[in-house]
Amino acid sequence: MEGKHSNLSKLSSAGFLISLGIIFGDIGTSPLYVLKAIVGDRVISADLILGGLSCIFWTLTLQTSFKYVFVVLQADNKGEGGVFSLYSLVRKRAKWLVIPTIIGGCALIADGFLTPAISVSSAVEGLRKFDAEINTALIAICILAALFIIQQFGTNFIGKAFGPIMVLWFSTLATLGTIAIIGNPDVLVAINPYYAYNFLANYPEAFWLLGAVFLCTTGAEALYSDMGHCGRPNIRVSWIFVKTALLLNYFGQSAWVLSREGQQLSELNNPFFDIMPSWFLLYGVILATSAAVIASQALISGAYTLVSEAVRLNLWPKVKINYPSLEKGQLYVPSMNWILCFGSIAVVLIFKESKNMEAAYGLTIVIAMIMTTILMMFFLTYRSKRGFYIAMAFGVVYLIIEFSFLVANAAKFMHGGWFPFVVGSVLFTVMFAWYKARKIKNRYVRFVEVEDYYAILTDLTKDTSIAKYSSQLVYLTSANFSSEVEAKIIYSIIQKQPKRADMYWLVHVDTLDIPHAREYKADVLVPNVLTRIEFKLGFREEQRINILFRKVVEDLVKNGEVDITSRYDSLQKHKISGDFRFVVIEKTFSDAAVLPFWERIIMKYYLLLRKFSISEEKAFGLDLSYVTLEKVPLILTPTEEISLKRVY
Secondary structure, three states, X not given: OHHHHHHHOOOOHHHHHXXXXXXXXXXXXXXXXXXXXXXXXXXXXXXXXXXXXXXXXXXXXXXXXXXXXXXXXXXXXXXXXXXXXXXXXXXXOOHHHHHHHHHHHHHHHHHHHHHHHHHHXXXXXXXXXXXXXXXXXXXXXXXXXXXXXXXXXXXXXXXXXXHHHHHHHHHHHHHHHHHHHHHOHHHHHHHOHHHHHHHHHHOOOOHHHHHHHHHHHOOHHHHXXXXXXXXXXXHHHHHHHHHHXXXXXXXHHHHXXXXXXXXXXXXXXOHHHHOOOHHHHHHHHHHHHHHHHHHHHXXXXXXXXXXXXXXXXXXXXXXXXXXXXXXXXXXXXXXXXXXHHXXXXXXXXXXXXXXXXXXXXXXXXXXXXXXXXXXHHHHHHOOOOXXXXXXXXXXXXXXXXXXXXXXXXXXXXXXXXXXXXXXXXXXXXXXXXXXXXXXXXHHOOOEEEHHHHHHHHHHHHHOOOOOEEEEEXXXXXXXXXXXXXXXXXXXXXXXXXXXXXXXXXXXXXXXXXXXXXXXXXXXXXEOOOEEEEEEEEOOOOOOXXXXXXXXXXXXXXXXXXXXOXXXXXXXXXXXXXXXXXXXXXXXXXXXXXXXXXXXXXHHHHHHHHXXXXXXXXXXXXXXXXXXXXXXXXXXXXXXXXXXXXXXX
């Protein structure tokens, strides 16, 4: 799989097709609604159209081309991109960087509620050219429901068609735009940045229209998030084709609108469909709907990836993650799927039409872009000797640009921007509470030197007065050093219920700052008595500890480092392996009242979230029939000295 992944990361026709099908769906469907949002119900004028078009051109050039395609794509983590990959590259520089990371991740997931709804709604509204009374909201809901239902079966079978369909889509955009430009080539002057400046300086309320202009670049974050699917070279080359097609279509739409100077667009007007010849309109609606579905699918898959990475980085509750196909990167998160499904349908029900959704769209994405800019400043700072000055220049320019877009989008808050903001805020509380609660718990975990217990563990394996608990007893440990172990594990083995076994195993999982790695280190601490296994897994790797542990044991037995043959006389002579049992220790608070007020609130919220998350043993892929769960209290305060008098 790694070889296949590596090949796709190189410039190739396959990588080109995949990048079109996966990466550019969101930004590729923006012509459906961007110019319509800019014009709205305003009187059409050259200043409005040429100024708005110039802003689109330079937004795509500065924000998408330069920032993301040229600069941000350089921050690849072993070929992978996205806010969590970037965080893994810089998190050792400053602990507080987890905050912009969480905000960025939440903003991107919140975008998953809006992009499917606005893309599909904009596409099917083209049917109003045939029937002005048709209920497009119902059609959009049916398409979205079907899209989310099929996720559980895997999308590999339809994913293969995404590339060719998007080639046809972008070719259609370019062709329709070129034909319209030929009719009014004067629109090409909008390439001159003067028109953008003049628009922002002189057109009434032009600054607030930046919220509509920003919609042309909302898919830019996906360029980085999905880099691992097809690699930086393929994204950069395919972007040349995509940007050309997008600009030709935007200029073509503008040429058509300018021909109606002094008028207003009617409710049924959408420049995207209006530049199509009448005989092509039905095909155009079908093609636009297909492109919208592809854009939605890319965002849904991206949300799954974000959640799975957040789980590995302990930034999200442990949830069930399925792998419906053998295709690398194909995963399915049931809980997130249905949250996005009901959320997207709710958007359609609340806002009804795409023109109303435009007010809600963009706010969370610009927040995500600002967070990426902050993280990139740290990445650039430590990349070279002049990194600090490069990072400062990069930060100043793009923070000014993006905060301008943020303010413009914030003006739409009461008109719909509240929806993604509320969703993102709820997601933030989940991520932050889960992260912070783990930090609080770790403060009260006590470790002991494992070497101090070598002798007693050796004696315990030979003590026939204690019933054998299991032949091979395995504990999951959070100790980062092989010389340490949680005091609660020793307590579980020796005191809570003495557990005699032929061998004891300590298994530790270390999530690395790189996306793909699957390594292990084995330390035989006491021959045939105590062995520690440390797995080093990338943050995008599935943590199937049951399978991985079995493979490690096979390797150790083959190398003669351990002997797992059962020590029951009747089984030993037949060289039958002993049984294995995992013990998972769940730490609970014995007295949360001693915590500061805000930490008590966080822990109560954490305990509520745990009710909706899967158990530790399921998260690590353990066979539940071989797992024992033990709950032990975390002692927050030392036992008080109690004065007690005996009477006779």
